[in-house]
Amino acid sequence: MKLENYQPIRVFKIRGATNMILQIPEDERQRGLVTASSGNHGTAVSYLGKMLGVPATIVVPTTVVEEKVRAMQEYGASVIREGRFFDERFTKALELQKSTGALLIPPFDNPHIIAGQGTIGLEIFESLTDVDAVIVPIGGGGLISGIATAIKNLKPEAQVVGVEPERASSMYQSVKSGKITRLTDTTSIADGLAVRAPGELTFDCVKRCVDEILLVSEEQIERAVYTTMKEGHVIIEPSAAAAVAALTEKFQSRKGLKVVVVISGGNISLKMLHTILSKYS
Numbered sequence: 001m002k003l004e005n006y007q008p009i010r011v012f013k014i015r016g017a018t019n020m021i022l023q024i025p026e027d028e029r030q031r032g033l034v035t036a037s038s039g040n041h042g043t044a045v046s047y048l049g050k051m052l053g054v055p056a057t058i059v060v061p062t063t064v065v066e067e068k069v070r071a072m073q074e075y076g077a078s079v080i081r082e083g084r085f086f087d088e089r090f091t092k093a094l095e096l097q098k099s100t101g102a103l104l105i106p107p108f109d110n111p112h113i114i115a116g117q118g119t120i121g122l123e124i125f126e127s128l129t130d131v132d133a134v135i136v137p138i139g140g141g142g143l144i145s146g147i148a149t150a151i152k153n154l155k156p157e158a159q160v161v162g163v164e165p166e167r168a169s170s171m172y173q174s175v176k177s178g179k180i181t182r183l184t185d186t187t188s189i190a191d192g193l194a195v196r197a198p199g200e201l202t203f204d205c206v207k208r209c210v211d212e213i214l215l216v217s218e219e220q221i222e223r224a225v226y227t228t229m230k231e232g233h234v235i236i237e238p239s240a241a242a243a244v245a246a247l248t249e250k251f252q253s254r255k256g257l258k259v260v261v262v263i264s265g266g267n268i269s270l271k272m273l274h275t276i277l278s279k280y281s
Contacts, residue, residue, distance in 0.1 A: 109199025
């Protein structure tokens with residue numbers, strides 16, 4: 001397991017946000033930062049804002065996990081709630097960018113964001129040069145785009161496998177149809193993966209570099225949270241658990257492979273964790 005839940009903010013998003021923000025000249029950064037996020041990318045931007053002394057505004061869904069809101073606010077960010085889905089809050093972030101002059105830090109569809117997330121792929125290869133397969137959760141696609149680009153350049157024969165919830169399969173449906181496909185509803189326990197349409201850059205990268213996309217159910221995601229806690233004593237969030245579910249539910253027949261599962265984050269609410277542990281214990 002590649003444990004991104006042990007990052008300073010307990011999620012991989014710090015990589016892409018850091019890579020993009022630090023490339024912005026210091027005087028321009030003072031205009032402030034704005035982004036849209038289900039929580040984790042917003043936490044990363046908030047964290048960088050505090051580290052650099054730059055104001056940050058995060059647009060989150062009305063259904064956001066409250067622990068994530070508190071983390072952003074503790075880092076000094078302003079939090080605005082808007083809609084349920086990513087495109088609704090991203091539209092609001094664009095409005096704020098135009099009205100305030102703040103710099104927009106997109107969560108996934110940006111080459112600097114993708115490159116930052118791709119450092120995970122570099123580290124996987126450094127640790128396991130004979131890796132056979134890497135399993136990666138897919139939301140907007142920034143994480144898997146970066147990892148797949150790195151892995152396929154270092155070891156083209158290694159498989160890169162994406163995972164989405166059955167209820168939020170926008171990348172799967174887009175690849176299947178050959179064009180970006182927008183879903184009407186992507187409500188899932190894995191809120192970080194609930195994107196109604198992939199980005200243009202990430203869609204193109206997934207088409208070129210990802211070998212297959214697997215779908216997992218809500219129950220399989222919940223059970224993966226429980227299993228990882230029980231067997232590994234590792235706390236993970238549902239978005240990360242989707243990748244574990246793909247391993248335990250879909251990969252059992254692929255014996256003898258050296259497989260890396262990317263544990264994208266560990267920001268699960270205590271209430272949800274308690275519910276899942278109670279349900280499966």
